[in-house]
Amino acid sequence: MAKHKPKKQHYVPQAYLERFAVDGQLSVYDIDTDRVFASSPRDVGHENGFYDYAPDTTLEDGQPHRDLSEVESILDKLDSMQGARIAAVLHQATAAPTLSMSRVLRWLCLPLLIQFNRTKLMREVLFELLNKSGQDLVN
Numbered sequence: 001m002a003k004h005k006p007k008k009q010h011y012v013p014q015a016y017l018e019r020f021a022v023d024g025q026l027s028v029y030d031i032d033t034d035r036v037f038a039s040s041p042r043d044v045g046h047e048n049g050f051y052d053y054a055p056d057t058t059l060e061d062g063q064p065h066r067d068l069s070e071v072e073s074i075l076d077k078l079d080s081m082q083g084a085r086i087a088a089v090l091h092q093a094t095a096a097p098t099l100s101m102s103r104v105l106r107w108l109c110l111p112l113l114i115q116f117n118r119t120k121l122m123r124e125v126l127f128e129l130l131n132k133s134g135q136d137l138v139n
Contacts, residue, residue: 012045015083
């Protein structure tokens with residue numbers, strides 16, 4: 001059976017967005033149109049095919065990529081783990097208001113690092129570095 005390839009690939013995890021939702025809705029500001037509208041976490045912070053490999057890329061052995069949604073699948077697992085981590089931090093902060101800021105920051109460093117690396121700009125930088133290093137090897 002073929003594996004379902006997600007079309008909406010979130011660069012802002014839904015688990016993060018849901019923390020800001022009220023009654024399942026977010027207030028979203030569209031910078032391009034200068035308007036605010038309501039939406040659900042499922043329908044914002046994504047781009048269709050964001051993590052897909054380019055169709056013409058191949059594996060090291062020359063074969064085409066078998067699972068174009070591999071990155072999305074890995075990030076989905078990380079999102080679940082980080083969502084649980086964030087929930088634990090929020091629970092602890094509520095239960096123990098004196099929780100030190102350094103402890104909170106240590107707990108949130110990994111989710112923040114992962115999120116930073118999911119931005120469009122970082123993705124473009126990484127692809128450029130990969131292309132440059134590949135070209136250096138050829139030269």
